[in-house]
Amino acid sequence: MKANPISPTIPLDAEGVHHGHLRLPYSRDDSAWGSVMIPICIVRNGSGPTALLTGGNHGDEYEGPLALFDLARSLDARALSGTVIVVPAMNYPAFRVGTRTSPIDKNNMNRSFPGKSDGTVTQKIADYFHRELLPRADIVLDFHSGGKTLDFLPFCAGHLLPDKAQEAKVFAAVRAFGAPWSMQMTEIDAVGMYDTAAEEMGKVFVTTELGGGGTSRAETVRIARRGVDNLLKHAGILRGAPEILPTRWLEMPDGCFCFAEEDGMIETTVDLGEKVEAGSVVARIWPIGRTGSEPHEIKANISGILVARHFPGLVQSGDCASVVATMAD
Template identity: 40%
Template sequence: MSGTTRIWSPVDYSKDGKQVDCLRLPISTDTSAYGWIPIPIIVLKNGDGPTAVLIAGTHGDEYEGQVALMRLSRQLQLHDLRGRVIMLPSLNFPAVRAGRRVSPIDEGNLNRVYPGHAHGTATEMIAHYVTEVLLPMADLVVDLHSGGRSLDYVPCALVRGGKTLSENRKLHDLLDVFGVPFAEFTDGTGGGGNTTLPAAAAQLGVPVITAELGGAATLRRAGSDLAEQGVLRLLKHLGMLPSCEVPAPGPVRLMNGDNMDLFLYADSDGIFEPMVDIGDEVDEGQLAGLLHSIEAPHSPPTEIVFVRRGMVAFKRHLALTVRGDCLCGLLEDVEPSPDIRR
């Protein structure tokens, strides 16, 4: 990561008021030599106070968070706010417009290229802008996801563990306030490791709440409602919306998903027939699903079994499967460390 961002915008982050515009992502093509792609942005600022950066559309086929931020962009009133809210409902706009997980411009997965590059691909430029411009302003980032077209997720939230006792306590409090049913402290195992937004934010000590709110490339109202209410609770918790009325959060079950034994993968091609649903409690040795060979339809299907006990956090939504596809993932209960208890 080096150099000044190439993305520009008329938005003035230091200015009080409500600004609705876009970031300009430069692009040069056969039909537009000096063009740019819009990334919609809404900024509300009312005096001094914390800054919350709210993001959705990191992956274009994940819709609950996008709609939740669209609603919030219309709902939030400047006179109720103390501080600054920056909303990007479709951060990877090329992927959102295409309805794809990755960008159709460069096949980039935005949550696998952080901290990005100022003079890199389109996706790397977006990651660099977030890292260099938005994160240094932020007191909190909320990054809203779901499973996209390939996965279906139980509503849950995850945070990357902090560097200090005080950071971990703060993260634990934020998870409780956000209020989705299941929460996880993670080191990135099974995901993007050090190439994600939370990893970049951790280098600056900025807390990030990442939420998974549904999946299957559809829109579940329950997931978008959870996102909307959770964000409002967080803003109120930070003192940014002191008069906001929002339902109290439900209980949050702290879990772990960092062991690779909690993930099941296909070892051959076929059609996956799941035998469990998200949210199910399963035991070691229990049947997770059957993998039917399309090349040898007369052969018995391969049985996929869990090697640990836990709760089904996500499962593959697409039936057609190739070797290496992730079929299922578990979360397991953990006792919160005394270091992160309030």
Template identity: 40%
Template sequence: MAASPVSTDVDFSKPGRQVGRLRVPRSRDDSGWGTELIPIVVVANGEGPTILLTAGNHGDEYEGQVTLLDLARTLQPGDVTGRVILLPAMHYPACAAGKRLSPIDGKDFNRCFPGDPFGTFGQVLAHYVDSVLLPMCDFQMDLHSGGTGMDILPSACGHALDDPEMMRRTLDMADAFGAPITMVLVEVNAGPTLLAQAERRGIVALSSELGGGGRLNPENLVITQRGARNVLRHAGVLTGTPQVGPYGPSRRMTIPDLAHYVFAPHDGIWEAADPLGAMVAKGAPAGRLHLTEDPDRHAIPLNYAADGLLWCARFAGRVRAGDPVAVIARDL
């Protein structure tokens, strides 16, 4: 694979605190040599592990962006043993637009890994993250929430891994993050995600889901801010031990298969039967799907196909055929 065309004004080998930009080529009608600037902060001091913290993978997910902006402003070299790399608005064009998908190439950035140096904007940026940043790292965490479309109980998330030692280290890191839930995911189309790419490189890595609805939830922000510093402590980059939240140790849960998802069979308006966080039963009503184009037809009832905790619920009322409207979790 060719070298990345992305450049930066930070020196990753240099101690101290640096605030700079990634310069990602973007040729436009009015600027053939144009670039997009992605903010990056590096704080380094002495010998120790490197951790990459990212947010704004999707532009409509806000708890992580605000958390890393706070860290970027406050973290000082004297606080750190090792190196912290922060991308508070990793997919900056989507962050500036407040959208999940890129306003430049229409792609979901978190489905662009490992990327392509000759590809579209998102693929070029993903290739830089994968080929330049990830090889420096011992730990990585990508901060997500449910965005505009979904609302999700605050969780640290990892994938189910075949390597038992990596699975143990992932769960240890998730326990340290200290969200109310630690989720081991079998998710839809996980392969091209940043989390999966970090796992393939042998990096101890986590994602998260920390709310949603296209808003910044104050309670979830507190969980995210505490969790990010907890991960730095767990990695040995900050001193001290991780802090436990007021809800106690994280509850380990899983979504083992697609039977734990409820998918809309048609376009329509979703009317949920239960609030987020409810305990639900297999066969019980999950809600009704109203067909606005056919007012003479009864709403379509949908049922849960598994017992468990309503971990993720549709936030936006309008859905399309194939959209998940509910996701059920059960204890690991």
């Protein structure tokens, strides 16, 4: 197997606090011998567990990068028993321009795993994480929010897994994170996801959806900062006990997703966190080509709570219009 061209500018296993980059050679028009420089911080004290903390898997989601750049600045190795690997902006090219996918190859980082050492820039980054960083980790936290196209009720999430012992550890970590809502999450398509790669290695993998709209809010950044602190304490890496906070558990059963079948202007008829009845209208799509046309109605498939909605005012056929979750047992 061909070696990955990414090289860290800091040691991966040394004691103490180390700030540097993952350097990926990338020759381009404005820099013939240039590189993509992905910021990384590694803090190590002793031989305890290892946490891998990532944000910016999608470049237009900001709670993770805000929480993790702050964490990297403030972590003291003397407060740890183990190792924390912090990559605040995993898909750094996308993060630099505020887009979901990379401006270099248009690849979606979270559909590029296990990656390729001789592939595109995004595939090389995915391959490095798959081969070098994920195997080191005991627990993985990957921050997400809705980016520019979705808005979420702020939740921390784990996936239902075939290995129920692994699943129990995941949901214990989700609970410790302490978001206002906790989700037993279902993906539309889990192929190529960072989540799937970590779970197939047997890792405890935790993710979030903390808002959206291509920005962040004071509330969601507070949730992210408190949550990562709680998770490190739960894992036994950061000294102290997690701050126990109330959370309400949700699940995403069959029928939770609603998709647009027309182009137009979307009108959300239910706000995040409000109750929804099966068959009720959760959104309308208004034709914008001429006046006098009736809107297309999108109706909920199930009863529950609105946990996600399409964010921009215009929508295209095939876009996710809303997600309805139910209270978990």
